[in-house]
Amino acid sequence: MTSRPELKVDDESGFIASFNKLPETDAIRIFERSDFYTVHGQDALFVAQTVYKTTSVIRQLGSGKNSLASCTLSIAAFRNFLREVLFRQGKRIEIWASARGTKNGWELVKQASPGNLQDIEEDLAGQIDSSPVILALKVSTKGDQRVVGVAFADASVRELGVSEFVDNDLYSNLESLLIQLGVRECIIQDDPQKKDFELGKVKGVVDRVGISTTFKKSGEFAIKDIEQDLSRLLASEKAGVLPQTELKLAMGAASALIRYLGLMSDDTNFGQYQLYQHDLAQYMKLDASALKALNLMPGPRDGAKNMSLYGLLNKCKTSIGTRLLGQWLKQPLMDLEEIEKRHILVEAFVEDTALRQTMQEEHLKSIPDLYRLAKRFQRKLATLEDVVRAYQVVIRLPGIIETLEGVMDEKYRDLLDAQYTNNLREYSSNFTNLQELVETTVDLDALDNHEFKIKPEFHEDLRNISSRIDELKSKMDVEHKRAARDLGVEIDKKLFLEDHRVHGWCFRLTRTEAGVIRNNRDYREISTQKNGVYFTTDRLSTLRREYDQQTQNYNSTQSGLVNEVVAVAASFTPVLEQVAEVVGHLDVIVSFAHVSVHAPSPYVRPTMHPRGQGNTILKEARHPCMEVQDDIQFITNDVNLSRGESEFLIITGPNMGGKSTYIRQIGVIALMAQAGCFVPCSEAELTIFDCILARVGASDSQLKGVSTFMAEMLETATILKSATSDSLIIIDELGRGTSTYDGFGLAWAISEFIVKEIRCFTMFATHFHELTALVDSHPQVQNLHVVAHISDEKDKHREVTLLYKVEKGVCDQSFGIHVAELVRFPPKVINMAKRKADELEDFTAKHDDEASKVSKEDVAEGSIVLKKLLVEWKDMVKQSEQKGKKMSKEEMREALRGLVEGKYAGEMDKPFLKSVLAL
Numbered sequence: 058m059t060s061r062p063e064l065k066v067d068d069e070s071g072f073i074a075s076f077n078k079l080p081e082t083d084a085i086r087i088f089e090r091s092d093f094y095t096v097h098g099q100d101a102l103f104v105a106q107t108v109y110k111t112t113s114v115i116r117q118l119g120s121g122k123n124s125l126a127s128c129t130l131s132i133a134a135f136r137n138f139l140r141e142v143l144f145r146q147g148k149r150i151e152i153w154a155s156a157r158g159t160k161n162g163w164e165l166v167k168q169a170s171p172g173n174l175q176d177i178e179e180d181l182a183g184q185i186d187s188s189p190v191i192l193a194l195k196v197s198t199k200g201d202q203r204v205v206g207v208a209f210a211d212a213s214v215r216e217l218g219v220s221e222f223v224d225n226d227l228y229s230n231l232e233s234l235l236i237q238l239g240v241r242e243c244i245i246q247d248d249p250q251k252k253d254f255e256l257g258k259v260k261g262v263v264d265r266v267g268i269s270t271t272f273k274k275s276g277e278f279a280i281k282d283i284e285q286d287l288s289r290l291l292a293s294e295k296a297g298v299l300p301q302t303e304l305k306l307a308m309g310a311a312s313a314l315i316r317y318l319g320l321m322s323d324d325t326n327f328g329q330y331q332l333y334q335h336d337l338a339q340y341m342k343l344d345a346s347a348l349k350a351l352n353l354m355p356g357p358r359d360g361a362k363n364m365s366l367y368g369l370l371n372k373c374k375t376s377i378g379t380r381l382l383g384q385w386l387k388q389p390l391m392d393l394e395e396i397e398k399r400h401i402l403v404e405a406f407v408e409d410t411a412l413r414q415t416m417q418e419e420h421l422k423s424i425p426d427l428y429r430l431a432k433r434f435q436r437k438l439a440t441l442e443d444v445v446r447a448y449q450v451v452i453r454l455p456g457i458i459e460t461l462e463g464v465m466d467e468k469y470r471d472l473l474d475a476q477y478t479n480n481l482r483e484y485s486s487n488f489t490n491l492q493e494l495v496e497t498t499v500d501l502d503a504l505d506n507h508e509f510k511i512k513p514e515f516h517e518d519l520r521n522i523s524s525r526i527d528e529l530k531s532k533m534d535v536e537h538k539r540a541a542r543d544l545g546v547e548i549d550k551k552l553f554l555e556d557h558r559v560h561g562w563c564f565r566l567t568r569t570e571a572g573v574i575r576n577n578r579d580y581r582e583i584s585t586q587k588n589g590v591y592f593t594t595d596r597l598s599t600l601r602r603e604y605d606q607q608t609q610n611y612n613s614t615q616s617g618l619v620n621e622v623v624a625v626a627a628s629f630t631p632v633l634e635q636v637a638e639v640v641g642h643l644d645v646i647v648s649f650a651h652v653s654v655h656a657p658s659p660y661v662r663p664t665m666h667p668r669g670q671g672n673t674i675l676k677e678a679r680h681p682c683m684e685v686q687d688d689i690q691f692i693t694n695d696v697n698l699s700r701g702e703s704e705f706l707i708i709t710g711p712n713m714g715g716k717s718t719y720i721r722q723i724g725v726i727a728l729m730a731q732a733g734c735f736v737p738c739s740e741a742e743l744t745i746f747d748c749i750l751a752r753v754g755a756s757d758s759q760l761k762g763v764s765t766f767m768a769e770m771l772e773t774a775t776i777l778k779s780a781t782s783d784s785l786i787i788i789d790e791l792g793r794g795t796s797t798y799d800g801f802g803l804a805w806a807i808s809e810f811i812v813k814e815i816r817c818f819t820m821f822a823t824h825f826h827e828l829t830a831l832v833d834s835h836p837q838v839q840n841l842h843v844v845a846h847i848s849d850e851k852d853k854h855r856e857v858t859l860l861y862k863v864e865k866g867v868c869d870q871s872f873g874i875h876v877a878e879l880v881r882f883p884p885k886v887i888n889m890a891k892r893k894a895d896e897l898e899d900f901t902a903k904h905d906d907e908a909s910k911v912s913k914e915d916v917a918e919g920s921i922v923l924k925k926l927l928v929e930w931k932d933m934v935k936q937s938e939q940k941g942k943k944m945s946k947e948e949m950r951e952a953l954r955g956l957v958e959g960k961y962a963g964e965m966d967k968p969f970l971k972s973v974l975a976l
Contacts, residue, residue, distance in 0.1 A: 536594065773788075
């Protein structure tokens with residue numbers, strides 16, 4: 058359990074009165090105290106359950122009717138709570154502090170939401186796994202046409218992006234965009250109380266992707282000031298001449314976004330932002346179902362890192378690389394040349410072990426979060442420590458450059474130079490003045506003691522104070538030796554002189570030796586901790602007080618010089634950001650190489666074909682996340698998706714036999730290849746896919762009023778409306794949420810539409826074995842099945858062994874009862890299930906035998922007679938009702954029987970009608 062500070066409030070009744078006057082909000086309010094935080098009312102209950110997992114920590118401020126439920130948070134618990142509610146639960150936060158000059162007044166000092174972390178970046182201490190992208194959108198509908206305009210920002214790197222595009226009625230392009238950008242929060246032009254059908258669908262898309270939503274009124278999206286605002290924010294061009302300003306919907310969204318982030322109220326933003334237009338077609342499209350099917354990003358319940366593709370591939374050594382990896386996985390490339398560039402770079406680090414290891418272990422692991430560092434300089438929060446951290450990056454660049462220059466293979470050298478070495482060489486030369494500044498002004502020797510100060514030689518007053526500090530330190534060393542002789546203990550082995558973070562300079566004895574100072578008046582014990590007993594003497598206390606005073610004098614004297622050094626260092630911020638971009642790219646490429654080499658079986662470089670050309674053929678393909686799980690011996694399988702021959706693969710076979718793994722691993726491999734990584738195969742060639750669309754294991758969304766079947770149909774509708782001939786479709790079961798006949802009918806119709814109309818590569822895993830008949834009428838369809846070994850029928854207990862091998866042909870059993878046996882269903886239930894299954898099998902076989910004797914002509918002829926019969930029967934029932942006599946069910950049956958045995962008796966010998974009567 059997290060440690061919890063004691064609740065202390067000076068004026069309880071005054072605070073309660075102030076709290077009750079605060080306006081309503083959907084944000085969680087946190088109140089900043091001296092060295093802890095408090096939350097109150099419903100927020101206190103939420104914090105108690107979220108942080109402490111119990112309401113017993115709730116305390117009451119005040120008494121009686123006016124009491125207020127309250128809870129405290131330590132600084133560490135507060136930071137953990139921020140990460141939990143912002144990143145996982147998508148809530149908003151407000152931090153309030155005591156207003157100066159008032160007794161009980163409070164003022165809002167910080168606000169944060171999942172996409173806007175600017176105010177609390179320091180509280181999070183840089184522990185942000187992915188970029189906090191926030192997006193505003195505006196929709197225009199005219200007839201059947203829907204146009205979406207969006208603006209988005211990542212305040213950590215000061216970028217504004219816009220896009221405007223036509224979408225379908227399911228907003229599948231918007232869904233892909235939200236995933237591509239990794240959006241954390243979405244601002245929508247809407248009033249939550251207002252019913253708008255189109256905005257309701259947009260909200261549904263945002264919810265499906267798992268993004269927090271903020272509603273803003275229409276006035277926030279007005280564009281009258283947008284050109285003026287952009288002119289002040291952008292680094293170079295005037296907004297009026299930018300082509301993006303013609304995108305009126307996107308500009309409206311940009312206006313709302315700028316207001317929401319408060320960019321115009323912070324003059325450090327002026328001239329710092331870059332504006333670019335995002336092209337949806339530049340990257341492979343992914344929908345929310347594909348994200349889930351491919352297990353792309355870690356879920357809240359994923360324990361092991363390797364459960365998700367991101368977790369598996371993330372061997373990055375920097376925060377910059379970690380964030381960029383998430384972006385690359387959500388934005389697989391479509392440009393063949395760019396994909397192959399990444400593959401060649403990965404290959405360079407795969408082939409050269411020394412290069413890869415040196416880069417990871419010596420260089421990259423020492424690089425701080427340069428974007429966060431640059432942001433501290435931009436917001437004028439930087440200290441001398443930040444200057445030193447920038448300097449440490451600067452002096453490491455020549456080593457990185459030298460390592461890259463050591464690559465002798467010409468095949469890789471040119472691309473490594475173009476991508477990394479030449480850029481880093483240029484940036485390193487730009488840092489010459491910063492390096493000279495730091496080496497001239499900063500006391501680098503003091504860094505060993507984690508002290509950040511200006512060199513004493515740089516200023517006469519500093520030199521004098523430093524000399525006195527050194528003198529005091531020498532006297533403390535003399536006192537250390539005297540105490541060791543007096544106590545009879547060994548110096549620096551049992552008796553230590555230390556600068557404690559709370560007590561300052563003092564002595565420490567190991568706990569086993571602490572008895573020597575007990576009952577000795579010359580030595581005063583301060584505290585006992587795990588690593589020993591801290592104590593002091595009168596002489597050491599006097600020296601410590603003067604030492605602290607002189608150190609304080611040193612800091613105040615150097616403060617003006619520090620400000621000057623920091624201001625000069627801040628001018629190098631743009632170059633720091635450029636280095637960050639190169640280092641992030643390098644880190645991800647090296648991470649891809651590391652994973653490719655260290656997989657259970659090494660990954661291979663895939664051969665890529667241009668979009669719309671070539672086939673996808675994988676030899677000994679594996680699922681990258683499955684093969685690294687403990688106690689799994691993964692069975693490899695080949696994949697052959699060839700145009701005109703095996704475009705549509707129907708996979709049948711036992712439950713738990715590996716169908717799902719087989720079809721999903723194809724999607725994962727395609728995504729890895731287009732992201733630039735090697736793939737888990739022995740050989741691989743792939744075509745470039747424009748999107749991966751998936752329909753897998755839909756579950757009820759009852760809170761949203763969506764049943765299993767409805768969710769299934771929504772996902773499938775998205776596939777049919779979004780897919781092109783260059784797409785990859787993955788369908789894992791379809792039609793299970795309704796009756797068998799309806800489900801099969803839909804599965805057949807959907808499959809036939811994909812085969813005939815869309816004509817893209819598709820994998821369809823199903824238990825509808827009748828679907829395999831598609832192969833008879835469509836040559837581009839192929840049947841595959843996962844193999845299971847069944848013991849001899851004579852065996853009393855027939856056993857099924859799942860082999861996880863995919864072969865050509867059809868499997869005519871599902872083995873559902875076998876799965877029930879595996880999870881130890883009661884034997885009576887198993888036996889009853891087998892008996893009932895046998896009965897139904899006999900019934901179906903008999904019906905199939907009858908149906909097989911009926912030709913198409915018989916069906917057509919019999920259907921005409923059957924229709925006449927039913928129409929006449931319906932008229933008889935209606936006429937009876939018109940005469941005031943409503944027929945009972947039994948009378949209706951008798952009337953129908955009369956027609957069959959009377960007027961239509963001569964027609965009943967037709968084969969089709971015979972088969973109907975047999976039912």
